[in-house]
Amino acid sequence: MGKFTISKRNDEYQFNFKVGHEEIIRLSEMLTMTAERDHGIESAKNNASIIEVVDKTCE
Template sequence: MGTFLVSKRKNDEFQFVLKAGNGQVILASEGYTTKAACENGIESVRNNSQVDSRFDKLEAKNGKPYFNLKASNGQIIGNSEMYESVAARDNGIESVKNNAPDADVKEDL
């Protein structure tokens, strides 16, 4: 089962990462000014991760595939790492879909 880990950045913004059951980070958030906004971002990931059209499959300038997860308003709520292949990126998307809905939330503040 996955885990959302909430932490604080050096600039005092809150952020979360979604980790798969094996501990690998599969999605990272933007910075949030409040913990409540960060928690809302987690709920947005839970909901939007179940809608295929909310995943933007992209390619970086260096040719590596990655994805962004967007909310219904088009705002990016999380992005992935760079992958070595399209298949690996697509597996990452499936991992977000499978882990996000029931993931525990832990804090490292």
């Protein structure tokens, strides 16, 4: 299962989405408003439901 991590630097926010062994698969740009950050995270969550996962480790 993945997780979103939010960081703040110089009054700007950035989020990333990590899976597995902390591999970053989504990194946002630097955002100035928390509403932008929250919208970006919600958008990524909603769009993730249409992504197909192919696990080639089980072959």
